[in-house]
Amino acid sequence: MSTDLKAATESAPAAPRGIRQKRDYGLVILAAPAVILLLVFAYGPMAGLVVAFQDFNVADGVFGSPWAGLENFEFFFTSGNASRILWNTLFLNILFLAATLGAGVLLALMLNEIRGRVTKRFWQSVIFVPYFVSPIVVSIFLQAFLAGPGGRGGLVNDFFNVLSLPELSWYTDPGPWPWILTVVKVWHLGGYMSVIFLAAITAVPEEVYEAGVIDGASRAQMAFRITVPLLKPTAAILLVLGIGRIFYGDFATIYAIVGDNGTLFETTDVIDTYVFRALRTQGDFGTTAAIGLFQSVVGFVLVVIATLVQRKYARETAIL
Amino acid sequence: MNTIAEPVHATPLNSTDPAVPARRRPRQRPEAFTIASYVGVVAFGLICLIPFWMVIAGSLTDESVLAQRGYSFWPSPFSLDAYQTIFAGSRVWLSYGATLFITVVGTTIAVASTSGIAWVIARGLPWVSRPLAVFAYIPMLFTGGLVPMYILITQILQLRDSWFAVILPLVIAPFLVFVQVSFFRGTPPEILDAARIDGAGELRTFFHVVLPLSKPVIAVVALFYAVTFWNEWFHALLFISDPNKYPLQLVLQNLITSVANAADLGTTISAPVYQMRLAMTVITIGPILAAYPFAQRYFVKGLTLGASKG
Numbered sequence: 222m223s224t225d226l227k228a229a230t231e232s233a234p235a236a237p238r239g240i241r242q243k244r245d246y247g248l249v250i251l252a253a254p255a256v257i258l259l260l261v262f263a264y265g266p267m268a269g270l271v272v273a274f275q276d277f278n279v280a281d282g283v284f285g286s287p288w289a290g291l292e293n294f295e296f297f298f299t300s301g302n303a304s305r306i307l308w309n310t311l312f313l314n315i316l317f318l319a320a321t322l323g324a325g326v327l328l329a330l331m332l333n334e335i336r337g338r339v340t341k342r343f344w345q346s347v348i349f350v351p352y353f354v355s356p357i358v359v360s361i362f363l364q365a366f367l368a369g370p371g372g373r374g375g376l377v378n379d380f381f382n383v384l385s386l387p388e389l390s391w392y393t394d395p396g397p398w399p400w401i402l403t404v405v406k407v408w409h410l411g412g413y414m415s416v417i418f419l420a421a422i423t424a425v426p427e428e429v430y431e432a433g434v435i436d437g438a439s440r441a442q443m444a445f446r447i448t449v450p451l452l453k454p455t456a457a458i459l460l461v462l463g464i465g466r467i468f469y470g471d472f473a474t475i476y477a478i479v480g481d482n483g484t485l486f487e488t489t490d491v492i493d494t495y496v497f498r499a500l501r502t503q504g505d506f507g508t509t510a511a512i513g514l515f516q517s518v519v520g521f522v523l524v525v526i527a528t529l530v531q532r533k534y535a536r537e538t539a540i541l
Numbered sequence: 542m543n544t545i546a547e548p549v550h551a552t553p554l555n556s557t558d559p560a561v562p563a564r565r566r567p568r569q570r571p572e573a574f575t576i577a578s579y580v581g582v583v584a585f586g587l588i589c590l591i592p593f594w595m596v597i598a599g600s601l602t603d604e605s606v607l608a609q610r611g612y613s614f615w616p617s618p619f620s621l622d623a624y625q626t627i628f629a630g631s632r633v634w635l636s637y638g639a640t641l642f643i644t645v646v647g648t649t650i651a652v653a654s655t656s657g658i659a660w661v662i663a664r665g666l667p668w669v670s671r672p673l674a675v676f677a678y679i680p681m682l683f684t685g686g687l688v689p690m691y692i693l694i695t696q697i698l699q700l701r702d703s704w705f706a707v708i709l710p711l712v713i714a715p716f717l718v719f720v721q722v723s724f725f726r727g728t729p730p731e732i733l734d735a736a737r738i739d740g741a742g743e744l745r746t747f748f749h750v751v752l753p754l755s756k757p758v759i760a761v762v763a764l765f766y767a768v769t770f771w772n773e774w775f776h777a778l779l780f781i782s783d784p785n786k787y788p789l790q791l792v793l794q795n796l797i798t799s800v801a802n803a804a805d806l807g808t809t810i811s812a813p814v815y816q817m818r819l820a821m822t823v824i825t826i827g828p829i830l831a832a833y834p835f836a837q838r839y840f841v842k843g844l845t846l847g848a849s850k851g
Contacts, residue, residue: 247743248661252673254650255658255713259680262710265693266685272692282696328585334578346837347586350593353829355772357794361822362592364797365599365612376595379611412589441574465682473775477794496687506688513686521683 273514277506293511302495310468310491313399317406317471318463322456324407325414329452330444332415333422345419348412356477359409363478367391367401395488398479402489405474414459421455422448465524468516469493492516593830600624600819607816623820632784632792633824639704640771640788647708647770651717652763656755659718660747663725674722681715694780706780707773707788714769717762724758725751761839771829789825796821 276289297303328348335341351359366376368391378388391401425448433443472493479489481498496509594614599607600623601616627633662674690710700706728751736746752759774790781787787795796818 247745247747248664248666248669250744251657251747252661253657254654255718256673256676258654258709258713259677262690262693263680263684263713266689267683269685269689269692272688277692282692328582331578331581334575335582342838344582344586346834348582348589349837350830350833351589353768353772353833354826355774355790357774357790357797358822358826360797361793361818362596365592365595365819376612408588411585439574440572444574462681477774477797480797493687500688500691506692510686510688513688517683517686524682 267517270510270514270517272506273511275507277510289507293507294515296508297512297515302490305487306490306492306495309488310493313402313471313475313489313491314463314467314469316399316403318460318467320403320407321410321414322459322463324411325418326449326452326456328411328415329418329422330448332419333444333448334440345412345416349416350412351409352413354409356409356473359405359474360477363401363405392482393484395485398485398488402475402478405478406471409474417459418452418455421452425451461524461527464527465520467523468519472497593826596819596822600816600823602816604814604816620816623816624824627817627820627824632787633821635785636787636789636792639786640790643704643707643773643788644767644770646704647712648763648766650708651712651714651766651770652759654712655714655718655721655762655766656752656759657747658713659721660725660751662718663722663728665726677713677715677718680713691779701780702783702786703780704786707776708770710776711769711773712766714766717765721755721758721762724755728754757839764836764839768829789821793818793821793825 272286273293274288274290275286276292277286281287332341332345332348335344354362364375367378368375375391377391381388391397429447429451430443433447438446469492471491475489475491476494476497479485479494492512496512499505500509595612598614598616599612601619601621602613603618603620604622606618658673658677662670662677664670694700694706694710698706700709732750732754733746736750741749772790774788774794777788777791778794781791
């Protein structure tokens, strides 16, 4: 067969040229839909960020609105909301990132201890279930726990009653919300993260653990001294991607849960929810675009820095 | 650290005594960490499932009892009022239709365009594949954000109140492009050579050779997209204002934000509002949960592929 191949390529020197031309044409057709969609719906809006420097109005559109210089940025950063919203965004995202990564690693280590393929797969499927529901559904689940029907207190308060603790009015007290949202994120994404880490654990060669057994290491020692260090590259990738999005609020989760409940804004209002409200209630395109540009630029710079730092420490795991 | 687990041979870590590992091997009692892991996994697993059960039980509990006694693990008195009221109205069928349209059309466009670009990246052509990979990767890091997208959809493309306003911004997920690329890279080169020698062009090779070999990854990618589209509500919230075109998630969201909207679903004001909210939740997640046992292994496979690319 290999001689056929050789013969075919040697005897027809003109053929590759003809084939190549046809080949390029086919590949263009294959790539075109995605390229066009990305250009319009991903790169188009990036170009649309010029709105941030405009005094945008709908009648004149993107191409006709007058320029406003940096006014839009000034308006946001001097509005008094900026520091609170930036802080909330950063704080919540760091909490979410740390908690979901931590939970993912821990769950993966625990799943790895389970013997029997069927049992392991069963529990892995169970903890993966929450990933399938939308933030809206998560919000309804949360209400069952924090605010019951007909003005009742929900399951958590029912539980507090049993322990004769005072009931709490969860939806009017902004204090515990960063932690509540973190618990929600871990519930929603913990299983998903654990599957990613479990895949990395499965890739570890068996000999590494055999060496551990010979050295008399306990299961816990093997988990924390052998497995955890080997999970670092995977965690690093997820961390870099997470850092890139650190200035994006988790709009879907937070808006689905908090919505327009103003009493909770103090601790839960993030850039994305603020922008969304500003756009809906005031139609202020310029300022909201300015905030969007700020998010993107900071996020991009952070990813580049994170990637470079990571590359310095672990070359093979760097993404770009 | 290991004294609790192994009271008999609490040996130092660097023990060189060859007899110790030999004696440890056969059928030892499970260590503390293993027991803690079982407890931890089962506990977290139950926490994952309990909310589902509470909402299902709640949706089957009579509204008045629900208001009096709150949630219970077993629905009593059993009541199908909420489901009857919801399915008697037309809104639920319309929104099911909307969600189905968005999911089916969205997933089809998404899988087709994602496979296409992923194959061109995976082909490893000089001057084409690498720039294309960067082109697909950048949107993962840098986005235009809400406002330009809003202007694009409503002013330039005039897609307000169209389901395509929900579909099109989401049809290329860079992460899934790379999941597919890493799978495509594993296509045996001999098969491609054979196809080329038989005179197949790039399109024929892709559709008749590559795609049939890539069914597992296509299933994975299609499922990820399908779940995204099924659960989508943010773009619907922004761009769909005609209540007759609301997808399920948006109907559900309106039930949270305003109890009055519950009247939309049924016909009477005295409808079991709270119970209906829970029933609507069950109706919304039902199809996904029904498909879950079949879909789950593909998800794990997909994530495994995604993770191994690093």
